[in-house]
Amino acid sequence: MSDVTLGSAPRRRSFLRYTGALGAAAAISTTLSACSSGPESTNHSDGGDGKDGSLQTLTAVIGYGNDGSWDPTQTASAFAMAANHHIYEGLLDTDPISREPYAALATEIPPDLDATTWKFTLRAGATWHDGKPVTADDVVFTFARILDPDTTTLVKGFFASWLKEVNKTDATSVELVLKFPFPDGAPRLTLAKIMPKHIYGRPGAWDDAAMGKAVGSGPYRQTGHTPKSHTTFEAFADYNGPRKAAFEKMNWLTIVDAASRVAKISGAGPGAQIVDNIPYANIAQLEKDGREVEGGAGMNHLFLLFNTAREPFDDVRVRQALHYAIDRDKMIRAGLKGHGRPATSFLNEDNPSYRKASPDYAYDPVKAKRLLADAGVTGLKINLMSVNVSWVVDCLPTIKASWDAIGVETTLDPQETTAVFTKLDQKKDYQVVAGASNPNQFGLDADLVMHYNYAPDNIWMGYARWSGSSEAKRLFRLMDQAAREPDADKKKRMTQEYLDVVAENVVIYPVVHNELMTAWDPRKLDGIRAQPYPGINLLQAKSAN
Numbered sequence: 052m053s054d055v056t057l058g059s060a061p062r063r064r065s066f067l068r069y070t071g072a073l074g075a076a077a078a079i080s081t082t083l084s085a086c087s088s089g090p091e092s093t094n095h096s097d098g099g100d101g102k103d104g105s106l107q108t109l110t111a112v113i114g115y116g117n118d119g120s121w122d123p124t125q126t127a128s129a130f131a132m133a134a135n136h137h138i139y140e141g142l143l144d145t146d147p148i149s150r151e152p153y154a155a156l157a158t159e160i161p162p163d164l165d166a167t168t169w170k171f172t173l174r175a176g177a178t179w180h181d182g183k184p185v186t187a188d189d190v191v192f193t194f195a196r197i198l199d200p201d202t203t204t205l206v207k208g209f210f211a212s213w214l215k216e217v218n219k220t221d222a223t224s225v226e227l228v229l230k231f232p233f234p235d236g237a238p239r240l241t242l243a244k245i246m247p248k249h250i251y252g253r254p255g256a257w258d259d260a261a262m263g264k265a266v267g268s269g270p271y272r273q274t275g276h277t278p279k280s281h282t283t284f285e286a287f288a289d290y291n292g293p294r295k296a297a298f299e300k301m302n303w304l305t306i307v308d309a310a311s312r313v314a315k316i317s318g319a320g321p322g323a324q325i326v327d328n329i330p331y332a333n334i335a336q337l338e339k340d341g342r343e344v345e346g347g348a349g350m351n352h353l354f355l356l357f358n359t360a361r362e363p364f365d366d367v368r369v370r371q372a373l374h375y376a377i378d379r380d381k382m383i384r385a386g387l388k389g390h391g392r393p394a395t396s397f398l399n400e401d402n403p404s405y406r407k408a409s410p411d412y413a414y415d416p417v418k419a420k421r422l423l424a425d426a427g428v429t430g431l432k433i434n435l436m437s438v439n440v441s442w443v444v445d446c447l448p449t450i451k452a453s454w455d456a457i458g459v460e461t462t463l464d465p466q467e468t469t470a471v472f473t474k475l476d477q478k479k480d481y482q483v484v485a486g487a488s489n490p491n492q493f494g495l496d497a498d499l500v501m502h503y504n505y506a507p508d509n510i511w512m513g514y515a516r517w518s519g520s521s522e523a524k525r526l527f528r529l530m531d532q533a534a535r536e537p538d539a540d541k542k543k544r545m546t547q548e549y550l551d552v553v554a555e556n557v558v559i560y561p562v563v564h565n566e567l568m569t570a571w572d573p574r575k576l577d578g579i580r581a582q583p584y585p586g587i588n589l590l591q592a593k594s595a596n
Contacts (some may be wrong), residue, residue: 052095092373106302106324106575106594112315114328116468117305117587118278121258123244124196124204127251130305131491133586134282137301138180139244139267140380142171142190142225143237147588148580151237155292156185156268158244164234165537167531169227182273187219192248194227208502208509209493212534225235231535234495244494270296270590279305294590300457302591309333309441313445316342316570324575328586329568330441331388337570344570349583350399350500352561358481359558362518365427368555373483374421375413377453379563386446387565397501397553404497405546408554419457432460437485438468442565447485448515450562475514484514488561491584497546498534504529504559515558520567528551531575 118269119128123135124429136144143156154160157171177185182401194217197207205477213233218226239333249491263276275283281304286296304323306312315323315332317340329337334344355373365369373467379393392400396408423431433454454461471484490503504511507527512518518527526549533545554560569581577595582588 059519062127086271087175087202090566094245105596106298108302109298109325109576109589110315110587111301111303111587112306112312112323112326113303114307114309114312114326115305116279116307117276117282117303119261120261120267120324121263123242123246124206125261127205127492129492129585130282130303131285132589133271133522134284134303135244135265135267136241136267136588137271137284138265138270139246139271140177140269141241141245143240143242145238145241145494147582149431149588150238152240152362153293156190156243160237161527164237165232165416167229167232169229169237170300171225171227173223173225174292175223177268178288178289179268180266181247181250181308182289183247183249185247185268187221187223187225189248189297190218190225190245191219193246193250197243201408203508206508208506209239209499210236211240212502212531220342221574222563232537233534235498238494238496239499245269268292270294271301274300275298277499282303287423297589297593300447313337316572321572325569325571325587327567327569327582328441329570331390331568334568337575341572341574342570342572343579344568345581346566346568347581347583348392348399348401348564348566349489350402350491351487352394352399352564352586353443353565354486354516354559354561356484356511356514356559357557358483358514359520360517361482362479363426366426366428367556368422368426369428369431371412372419372426372457372553373454373459375422376419376457376459377411377412377450377562378414380414381453382446382449382563383510385449387442387563390568391565395465396563397419397550397560398497399564402495402497402500402548403431404543404550409551410554412557416457418454423457425458430460431458433463433482434462434464435483436464436471436474436481438487439465440487443485443487446563450485491586492586497550498530501530501549505553511559515536517558518557521535522552522556526556 107298113130115129117130119131120126121131123139142155142157143152143160143400145152152160154173157176158174161169173185180187196202197204197210198214213227213230213236220226244425251260264275269289271284272287273282274285281302284301286299306315309330312326315321316326317337329344332341335343357370359365375492383391395411396405400407435450437443444465445595447465449462452462466475492501493499493503505526507518517523529549533542533549536545538540567583567585571579573595575595576592578592
């Protein structure tokens with residue numbers, strides 16, 4: 052790999068900087084222009100139409116915080132990831148629904164994805180938002196950070212197992228050298244958002260990125276960022292790539308409160324044109340108001356995370372018992388208003404690698420009691436710490452009722468998501484955590500999904516205190532063997548077999564997969580497709596006028 056200076060790259064930054072579950076405490080400095088005290092388009096109920104009736108300023112509401120890390124190599128923030136797809140480009144990017152790759156900064160997809168060297172030429176005339184040209188040095192710089200063995204980044208887990216190095220071949224060309232043939236890696240290149248070396252190679256620049264500074268080569272440039280409030284964008288005039296900006300300006304508001312979020316898209320003159328994370332109870336009223344409301348069913352799920360370093364959760368029988376005890380059909384009726392499915396594998400049923408797992412944890416309180424008895428556990432009391440995501444909170448009473456019914460005294464402890472993950476990051480003691488997750492933010496292939504939650508030195512494995520166990524080591528070996536298998540059918544069978552290992556151990560495991568709802572005003576927007584994972588993608592949207 053080419054020699055690259057990484058500045059003050061962190062060796063293992065706090066998860067506070069990794070995820071959208073958590074927030075940066077302060078706004079970035081005024082290196083961003085036009086940082087306003089509030090979103091400008093909120094003064095216009097019509098969204099700021101132009102003289103021809105087209106929508107000039109789009110107002111969107113995201114039901115997640117904008118104060119998590121914005122560093123593309125670190126973030127799992129729903130808000131930041133969605134925004135970064137509009138600000139940055141990968142060599143290849145992917146369609147937000149099909150996840151099929153297309154050439155973004157690169158001129159084409161390599162013709163032979165089964166090869167162990169992929170060659171890319173950068174798009175002629177591609178420039179950063181500050182006007183400087185995009186070069187091969189920027190590409191090498193970005194991948195050097197991702198693959199650096201002394202730097203822990205979130206996306207490293209999606210690349211390190213198969214990508215050996217990235218080399219500059221000339222000023223505008225690079226080659227990726229793979230450890231073995233891995234065609235599934237092509238869609239993952241959208242996760243390696245290419246970042247300008249002259250900006251992020253400076254000391255302290257990665258901290259700036261985490262706090263919200265975003266300078267890319269994509270169709271929109273960031274013009275303002277106020278954590279816990281809003282982020283603003285405008286069309287980048289010099290963008291010459293495949294998916295051009297359709298709106299002159301965008302204001303994305305972060306509104307975590309469900310009622311306030313719905314109010315923005317309600318009524319005759321809504322203050323926003325599109326809102327994600329719509330509560331199920333509000334669908335009918337929004338449709339009556341003339342809004343389009345569609346759902347995306349994917350891997351979004353409520354999961355349970357166990358502290359396997361604490362008795363009795365180190366006993367797999369206890370973990371299994373608590374899953375068997377949950378009446379998931381009741382949870383779907385009461386908490387999700389029918390918009391969900393019981394989890395029958397770590398993967399959702401629509402995933403190409405899905406097979407019903409063994410075991411599948413169909414509701415069986417008798418078996419749950421027997422497993423607890425076999426483990427010698429009586430009088431168990433659980434404090435169930437959980438995130439305060441609205442639909443998760445709606446599901447918690449079913450968990451409590453189910454566990455109470457088998458003699459496990461349960462106390463519900465919902466908290467701000469930031470508080471939950473700060474405690475986990477600080478290695479505070481806990482018993483069980485209920486949270487919401489969706490690895491499909493990153494992609495669809497099973498190996499990628501698994502590496503988000505299960506992998507050596509993985510952040511989540513650290514939370515579970517499980518990666519050193521013999522079962523974990525066996526799982527990691529099976530994952531590695533499946534990744535290296537060239538035959539697609541055999542790889543799928545091997546994947547399904549190790550997913551059974553995950554199901555047997557239920558260290559981090561879904562309870563239900565639910566549907567995510569998005570609402571928009573069809574009088575203003577066209578080309579919207581509801582995503583089955585948090586956030587929105589407006590790269591193919593346009594004004595309805």
